[in-house]
Amino acid sequence: MNSNIHIFETPEETARAVAEVILEKAKEKTKLSLPLNIALSGGNTPKLLFSILANEYADKMPWHIVRLFWVDERCVPPTDADSNFGMTYTNLLKYVPIHDSNIFRILGEVDSQKEANHYQTLLDVQLVKKNGIPKFDLMLLGMGEDGHTASIFPDNLNLLHAEQTVAVAVHPISGQKRITLTGTVINHADQVIFLITGVSKATVLRQIFKREPAFEKYPASYIHSQSGAADFYLDKAAANEL
């Protein structure tokens, strides 16, 4: 895996660095009169980034050109504590001047297969395609302690190369259904950023970067951007075995 690793002292500094990358990309796009299409992940880690964006970037970010999509969604209503959209709304969206027409959430509350098909069509319509595949400007990913990313789990590595760009997945332990972008569209993005903090992720990161045998079963090992490299933004704790 080709990767650029950026290590920061604290989770705050790590999240702030990612916020700066987003701002810089948004400024570039503004100059070109183009939108900035971002796919957001859920889970706990992005909460800090979202709060920083809400508190420090509400006025600085050209929100009118930012268009938000989701990397994955849990199959629950948006009001459920597990909803990735709900988490993003609570920590970010309700504080910043982003128009509803720039928010493209995955509907976790409807039939999952129908929604996966619907979201795939939505991406086809809303994004510019390259080689027939919709292209995101920025993919913001996290990584689980089992090496999963998006909702591509170790027992379902075939989602990395699926024909479809959006698929239904099942969490291997909780059995919760998820809707996820597949590796096909993730690895096609202009830039892929992993935001990973905390010591609980340190061993898996070491195994991935040092190519220890376990790396093969981790979906995160196979992720990159269209140019071939992913950007890892890590705090010291996550990086402490590298």
Ligand code: 6PG
């Ligand atoms: C989700 C995700 C998922 C997440 C990782 C890391 O909906 O759970 O998008 O891929 O990024 O599980 O989650 P944490 O940040 O909670 O560790």
